[in-house]
Amino acid sequence: MNDQLAALRLFVRVARTGSFSRAARELEIAQPTASRTIAALEKDLGAALFTRSTRALTLTDAGARYLERVEPLLDALAEADHEARGTGELRGVLRVGLSSSLAVRAVIPALPRFAERHAALRIELLIDDKRQDLIAEGVDVALRFGSLPSSGAVARRILTTPRVIVASPGYLARAGTPRTPEELTTHRAIVGVSGTGAGWTFSRPGHDEVTVRLDGQVLANQNEAAVAAAVAGLGIVAMTREGCRAELESGALVELLPDWSRGDIDVHAVFAGGRAAKPSAKAFAEFLIEVLNPARGVRAA
Numbered sequence: 001m002n003d004q005l006a007a008l009r010l011f012v013r014v015a016r017t018g019s020f021s022r023a024a025r026e027l028e029i030a031q032p033t034a035s036r037t038i039a040a041l042e043k044d045l046g047a048a049l050f051t052r053s054t055r056a057l058t059l060t061d062a063g064a065r066y067l068e069r070v071e072p073l074l075d076a077l078a079e080a081d082h083e084a085r086g087t088g089e090l091r092g093v094l095r096v097g098l099s100s101s102l103a104v105r106a107v108i109p110a111l112p113r114f115a116e117r118h119a120a121l122r123i124e125l126l127i128d129d130k131r132q133d134l135i136a137e138g139v140d141v142a143l144r145f146g147s148l149p150s151s152g153a154v155a156r157r158i159l160t161t162p163r164v165i166v167a168s169p170g171y172l173a174r175a176g177t178p179r180t181p182e183e184l185t186t187h188r189a190i191v192g193v194s195g196t197g198a199g200w201t202f203s204r205p206g207h208d209e210v211t212v213r214l215d216g217q218v219l220a221n222q223n224e225a226a227v228a229a230a231v232a233g234l235g236i237v238a239m240t241r242e243g244c245r246a247e248l249e250s251g252a253l254v255e256l257l258p259d260w261s262r263g264d265i266d267v268h269a270v271f272a273g274g275r276a277a278k279p280s281a282k283a284f285a286e287f288l289i290e291v292l293n294p295a296r297g298v299r300a301a
Contacts, residue, residue, distance in 0.1 A: 005077075007038070010029075010037055015059055020038070020057065045066070047063075078279060090120065096284065098125065098142065099128070099129045100127050101224055101242075105242065106292055110287075113291065121280055129222050140278050144268050145265055146266065158269050159289070160267070161265060162261070162263075162264050164239060168254070170233040171236070184214055184257075188214065190220065190237040191219040191226075199214075200214070200238055204259060204261065214236065231247060241255075269285035
């Protein structure tokens with residue numbers, strides 16, 4: 001039974017990573033052992049689970065169907081084991097997808113507390129300012145800003161934070177400080193991951209909504225780079241308050257038009273595809289709600 005479970009766990013990791021060597025490293029077994037185990041599993045099933053080539057390792061149709069059935073069973077078994085132990089100890093691998101800004105500013109500083117609580121759990125941080133494909137990349141829980149598309153995914157709101165626009169004191173000394181949204185049109189924008197798109201929309205009690213568009217001289221494909229560009233005095237950047245809290249508190253950046261609102265944005269923990277979330281993924285989301293909200297005065301679900 002244990003050998004069969006080990007083979008199934010290996011199959012899932014090979015399928016998710018697309019690599020025998022990477023899956024073997026994760027599970028701390030030799031690569032030849034991993035290859036033999038999958039070959040034996042395919043022989044027992046009487047079906048090829050992977051198509052192997054010199055360039056790629058991909059699931060066959062039978063392999064994709066098998067993964068769809070097996071992975072929820074393993075997740076349910078992990079949760080049953082977790083509940084049966086009754087100790088709260090988490091084991092295995094937790095793969096977390098998140099943006100660079102959330103990683104650097106919120107998650108990593110708090111992570112030692114979570115890691116200490118769950119010393120047997122290995123945590124993989126998959127940091128990318130573009131949204132990961134949870135299924136293809138084997139992400140157990142992803143932290144995402146904004147509204148979520150309608151899907152089979154299960155989500156939990158972690159926090160809500162305001163949108164702000166900010167600039168450095170040096171930039172404002174050269175270019176002037178805008179007092180109304182309309183005055184922003186004479187300024188330079190730093191275009192981050194979210195871009196300027198259709199413009200920046202502002203609201204204020206007793207006023208109509210105002211949408212303005214700024215020219216962007218500097219484009220950055222990571223929010224952390226966009227914040228650094230703003231600190232360097234290259235222009236005005238739109239950001240969440242969480243994304244530049246340290247710079248606002250230090251005075252490296254200044255919030256503009258504080259009497260005008262650009263609305264709030266939610267951060268959700270999203271669990272892959274409709275299947276039961278791993279106990280470690282659910283525990284991680286609960287931990288983030290616990291550590292992020294009290295210190296920041298923002299709302300959680």
